[in-house]
Amino acid sequence: MEKISEKEKKRDLKEEDKKEEVSKQEEVRTKRRRSKSKKRREKKHVRTEKCTIPPTLEEIDERIKGSYLETMNFASFKPLTEIEGxxxxxxxxxxxxxxxxxxxxPLARDVPQLKLPVNFTVLKHPGEKMGKSSIIASKIIAPDNVTIHNSLEISEFDYDSTILLFPKEDSVPITSMPKETLESVKNVVLIDSTWLQVNKFLQNENVSKLKTVVINTEKTIFWRYQRGVTDKNLSTIEAMYFFMRDYDKVMSEKDYDGKYDNLLYFYAYTYALIQNEYKKGLKKDKEFKTIKGYVKEKSEEDNKEGSG
Ligand SMILES: [Zn+2]
Incomplete structure (x- = not known):
């Protein structure tokens, strides 16, 4: 009996040792995992902080100079420059x-709000991140007039009152449309997708039946430039804005007075922020790889500042 119980004891002890060993290993693994994810979090944190040094109001004015944004009427950017984190x-x-x-x-205060005379349906590719899409800002600024359709399944449109804004070969420039024709337009469809995936939407039978119009006089200032695409290919929110501008010109038969400029409120701010960071050398080690000459050359004054 004694012998057996001793054996049992030994076995029990061994098993306990094993268990202890396993739990120790587990603990070490958990600790490692935790410290890794902590490091990752810290890294991420540093990265976002670096990217969000807000430009001052003067810097915003300075950075949008030379682009089409320069002459536009925006609501004050002050609420945006005051937000930290x-x-x-x-x-x-x-x-x-x-x-x-x-x-x-909207989370910032005093975000400009617009009422538009037409509605927009934005066809968004579900595979693309919402946070990266510049068009979402239009839904914040004109909430009653913008619908974001986040799916590849698209139902029929009212083809008498709906047009597709897209640069196809047979697309008609808005400014060449007679006022009576444009008056019948109540809904404008936009495609928010990479140029590679755009065909998925264009080939959809309900989309392909739409009449298409185009804005072909503007150059994009979009920072997420896509390879193989000319600077005439506007970002989705630029297309929306220029449509509204041209629509207003045709409908009012007057010069455009800037009433829809705030559609590009967040867009202009982000443009200024990116220009600012590269210009001030906050991203010294990383060239702006996407578009050659995108970030305007440093002025002499800036160079002096930099050396001083
Ligand atoms: Zn939310």
């Missing part, structure tokens, strides 16, 4: 910058 969305509790791109809620 992120704000919690009251709906989904996520921390966001100026608005929640998932709930379409």
């Amino acid at each position: 992120r704000i919690q969305c009251p709906k989904c509790k996520s921390n966001r910058k100026f608005y929640c791109y998932a709930c379409y809620v």
Whole structure:
């Protein structure tokens, strides 16, 4: 009996040792995992902080000089320049910058609001991230007139009152459309997708039946430049803005007075922020690889500042 119990004891002890060993290993692994993810979090944190040094109001004015934004009438950027870090969305509790791109809620104060004479349906590729899409800002600024359709399944349109804004070969420039024709337009479809995936939408039978119009006089200032695309290919929010500008010219038969400029409110701010960071050398080690000559050359004054 004694012998057996001793054996049992030994076995028990061994098993306990094993268990202890396993739990120790587990602990070490958990600690490693935790410290790794902590490091990752810290890295991420540093990266976002670096990217969001807000430009001053003077810097914004300076950076948009030379682009078509320069002469536009924007609401004050002051509320945006005052925000440090992120704000919690009251709906989904996520921390966001100026608005929640998932709930379409403005988070900055005094975000300009617009009522548009036509509605926009934005066909968004579900595979592309909401946070990266510049068009979401239009839903924040003109919430009653913009619908974001985040799917490849598209139902029929009212083809008498709906047009597609897209540069196809047979697209008609808006400014060459008679006022009576443009008057019948109540809904404008836009495709928000990479140029590679755009065909998925164009080949959709309900989309392909739409009449297409185009704006072909503007150059994009978009920072997410896509390979193989000319600078005439506007970003989606630029296309929306220029449509409204040209629509207004035709409909009012007067010079455009800037009433829709705030559609590009966030766009202009981000443009200035990016120009600012590269110009001030905050991203010294990284060339702006996407578009050659995108970031305007440093002025002599800037160079003096830099050396001093
Ligand atoms: Zn939210």
